[in-house]
Amino acid sequence: MSEENKNYLSTGDTVKSWLLTTDHKRIGILFLFSILLFFTIAAVAAALMRIELLTPQGDLVHADTYNKLFTIHGVLMVWFFLIPSIPSVLGNFVIPLMIGARDMAFPKLNLLSWYLFIIGGFFAFHAIILGGVDTGWTFYTPYSSAYSNSHVVEMALGIFIAGFGSILTGLNFIVTIQTMRAPGLTWFRLPLFIWSLFATSVILVLATPVLAITLALMSVERIWGIGIFNPKLGGDPVLFQHLFWFYSHPAVYIMILPGMGVVSEVITCFARKKIFGYYFVAFSSVAIAVVGFLVWGHHMFVSSQSIYAGMAFSILSFLVAIPSAIKVFNWTMTLYRGSISFEAPMIYVLSFIALFVIGGLTGLMLATLPVDVHVHGTYFVVAHFHYIMVGGMVTAFMGGLHYWWPKISGRMYPEKLGQLAAIIMFVGFNLTFFPQYILGYLGMPRRVHEYAPEFQIYNVLSTAGASILGVGYLLPLIYLLWSIFYGKRATANPWNATGLEWQTSSPPPKNNFHETPVVTEEPYNYPPLNEIGEITLASNEHK
Amino acid sequence: MKENSIVADQFENAQQQSEAAHLGMWTFIATEILFFGGLFLAYIVYRHFYFTEFVAASKHTEVLFGTINSIILLTSSLTMALAVHAAKENYRLQISRWLALTIFLGLAFLAVKGLEYHDDIENKLVPGAHFDPSLPAQSQIFFWLYWTMTGLHAIHVTVGLGVLSTMLLLARKEKFSANYNTPLTLAGLYWHFVDIVWLFLFALLYVISRHK
Amino acid sequence: MKSHHPTKKLFVFVWLALVMMHFMILGSAYLNLGFVNTPLILVLAVVQMLLILAYFMEARYSAKLIWIAAAAGFFWLLIQWILTLSDYLMRQWH
Secondary structure (H helix, E strand, O other): OOHHHOOOOOOOOOHHHHHOOOOHHHHHHHHHHHHHHHHHHHHHHHHHHHHHOOOOOOOOOOHHHHHHHHHHHHHHHHHHHHHHHHHHHHHHHHHHHHHOOOOOOOHHHHHHHHHHHHHHHHHHHHHHHHOOOOOOOOOOOOHHHHHOOOOHHHHHHHHHHHHHHHHHHHHHHHHHHHHOOOOOOOHHHOOHHHHHHHHHHHHHHHHHHHHHHHHHHHHHHHHHOOOOOOHHHOOOHHHHHHHHHHHHHHHHHHOOHHHHHHHHHHHHHHHOOOOOOHHHHHHHHHHHHHHHHHOHHHHOOOOOOOHHHHHHHHHHHHHHHHHHHHHHHHHHHHHOOOOOOOOHHHHHHHHHHHHHHHHHHHHHHHHOHHHHHHHOOEHHHHHHHHHHHHHHHHHHHHHHHHHHHHHHHOEOOOHHHHHHHHHHHHHHHHHHHHHHHHHHHHOOEOOOOOOOHHHHHHHHHHHHHHHHHHHHHHHHHHHHHHHHHHOOEOOOOOOOOOOHHHOOOOOOOOOOOOOOOOOOOOOOOOOOHHHHHHHHHHHHHHO | OOOOOOOOOOOOOHHHHHHHHHHHHHHHHHHHHHHHHHHHHHHHHHHHHOHHHHHHHHOOOOHHHHHHHHHHHHHHHHHHHHHHHHHHOOOHHHHHHHHHHHHHHHHHHHHHHHHHHHHHHHOOOOOOOOOOOOOOOOHHHHHHHHHHHHHHHHHHHHHHHHHHHHHHHHHHOOOOOOOOOHHHHHHHHHHHHHHHHHHHHHHHHHHOOOOO | OHHHOOOHHHHHHHHHHHHHHHHHHHHHOOOOOHHHHHHHHHHHHHHHHHHHHHHHOOHHHOOHHHHHHHHHHHHHHHHHHHHHHHHHHHOOOO
């Protein structure tokens, strides 16, 4: 193979060529495999919890073990899977390709992000092996800082270090998007995935440091034996919650905005239409990033926070629904009279929209102060945020992974299996989490391993759904790995999509483009409807 | 003349590289602002809760050490700015001199801080079982914040000294010139930021309630 | 480029101003000016910060983009403070 034709995968296959790589595409793949590892551990914890909840009695694990299981599940899923999922894997891979750059602005910093993630993950993993943590992923004081007999500091250290990895990723994205765009690629010619990742990066950079300092203060308090969050000395535990949610609520948007970006890419491609209302979709990402910082108090309605502040936070929380709804309406309008085909990425994206609407509307219920007082701390909340984070983000991640898989691996995944897995996931997901809305509304508290017998039927349904969901996740794992070796070779642009990433070969060469592309038009310039038929025919002839 | 304005592969030209580096550093500073922000917020909240205790406690900080350190850091910011200035004017020898002086002042800051910490421990100002019993209990919160804030700041100074030492090594190898001084300029930005944090620590921990 | 860069003299002036303000802060700590003390000290500290930002960090001579990055840090800090204090200042039970 001549130097010209080499792609980023064939430029080196030693372990060293991977561990010391500064190629954004390879770093994306390093992230992909590492987050899958953490996802698996966290999923096993979830499976154990679902099995325990089959019966009302606590017969599989002790209460204490159960506490540790949901902490492992929460910590790993939030910080070691969801937050890096779309940004660090897909974002890393496609941002430079989409903007016509040779690499990120700071390739070494990009690799450092991965190492920080791995070191942080090592500490988290070590804390689990030592015996786990029982505080929940929220680390509320003074339980975490004074009373818990588990490995809180080590776990917090892991998150602290991984957090710096996310800050550097965000910083790299911001600078790359701002300074590395190809000639002619103005802000309003950018794909919407880039807009959503830019907004995500702003949150990563401005919220994560607050998490770092909060966990540091909590740890110092625990080590020192005295501190400012413990009421014993006159400290206020609610201050911890303010600081924690100042990060963690915007972090929820880190866990959904990138998914919204994937939706805009995929929906235009498989409806063969220009996005409806580009400016609205673009600016709604920015609006979500900003307004998302103003609403954290809605996690604290029953925490003895001032009732007036609670009312302000409640109203501000309603505001976030506006940009979110704008996106949903615009996607729907994009579908209207489109020439829709149902490849796997499109099925994922359509289920995203359905699940996000359910998750979002129940979010409005929770933002309503009196309703929240009723369902606070119940399975209603659990169901709500799983609809957003799993139904939304994980679904979008799967959609994006399938959409860009030909570009990443140079192979096609088996289409029929892909569609089947997407449908299994949708069914399994709804069966797992919809009963939890009912459970919560009826009053079953979250984070308990025993419950009143009348809740059993819904718990059985939920566990049954979880096993279907498990099959749904296992399928892509198998066929995607299979396709790396045996899949049909992908052409440069198998979806006939617009966007610079499809103009280079699959997989792309090490420096992405043989010559720097020049952009002359707006994104998603799919040809008008009457020309579609000819294009599909033409591409079929090539096969 | 040896030309060091190397442009990394991913950039088109030196200007793009320098713009990217500057934006990156300023974004990092924005991150740092929020990193310290949480601590200042805690200070504001507890000063609101325990005003009299904070007033009583703040009179026990050593204002003389604080003042000396403020002057040291402000001066080190000047010498840092002059080092960058020397690079931009192509006075290569002066870069090392000003940098060395900045590092010396940074070390002096840490030394004075160490002496002050020693006195604080002698004066039983460490929150916990051995805290000065003549002070009100809640003034421990003030001193908890004092130790964490100044400690975190001292860590930043130490990191800054590491960065400046690297810059000094590069400067001695004549790496910096009017054409290429981005790393030096960025190190300077960080150092000035650390100085700014100290200004507010001094105001809030040493002087603000002293007149009462 | 060179014209967009402060001179040595200007740096020394800024330093003098900073030191002077430092002593004003220190002095005001020993004078009882009633309610003026606290805001005076804070205003002086903020002016010191702005001087460092503008001249030592050369924000005055930098692109708009740099301004936005720095301003974002302060803006988000204000969000954090104002909304948190909206809780503490409106609590009726404390």
